[in-house]
Amino acid sequence: MNCIFCKIAKGEIPSKKVYEDEDLFVFHDISPKAPLHLLVIPKEHIESMAQLEPQHQAVMGRMMLLARQLAADHGSPEGFRTVVNTGKVGRQEVYHLHMHLLGGPAPLGASASF
Numbered sequence: 001m002n003c004i005f006c007k008i009a010k011g012e013i014p015s016k017k018v019y020e021d022e023d024l025f026v027f028h029d030i031s032p033k034a035p036l037h038l039l040v041i042p043k044e045h046i047e048s049m050a051q052l053e054p055q056h057q058a059v060m061g062r063m064m065l066l067a068r069q070l071a072a073d074h075g076s077p078e079g080f081r082t083v084v085n086t087g088k089v090g091r092q093e094v095y096h097l098h099m100h101l102l103g104g105p106a107p108l109g110a111s112a113s114f
């Protein structure tokens, strides 16, 4: 499978990794849209939120739970924004599910986009 984020999670393509465990991999977005811009991905290849099944509940929960610690550890202790783009309508570009984690330290732009 020719998926860039699968290759990043396996270390086959370099990335600025900040966290890894059995299920998740976290790295800096190559084109940051905020002072802090991380991507949190499941190691399992899931195309998008539109492909989620009940067995993905735990890994999705773990992604959400990790956000606070990542933000705090990387200079955004007073809040952050999470975004998951899904499909054509959501303007998803990379079809391996990922959560954008955007942070300050200063408040982000008012728009819900980034």
Ligand code: AMP
Pocket (backbone or CB within 6 Å): 004, 015, 028, 029, 030, 031, 032, 039, 084, 085, 091, 092, 093, 094, 095
């Ligand atoms: P999305 O539009 O939600 O699919 O976002 C894809 C994100 O992946 C964009 O913010 C890109 O800057 C980021 N991206 C693409 N290729 C890489 C890469 N090799 N390393 C890190 N981030 C990447």
Ligand code: ZN
Pocket (backbone or CB within 6 Å): 003, 004, 005, 006, 007, 044, 045, 046, 095, 096
């Ligand atoms: Zn993948």
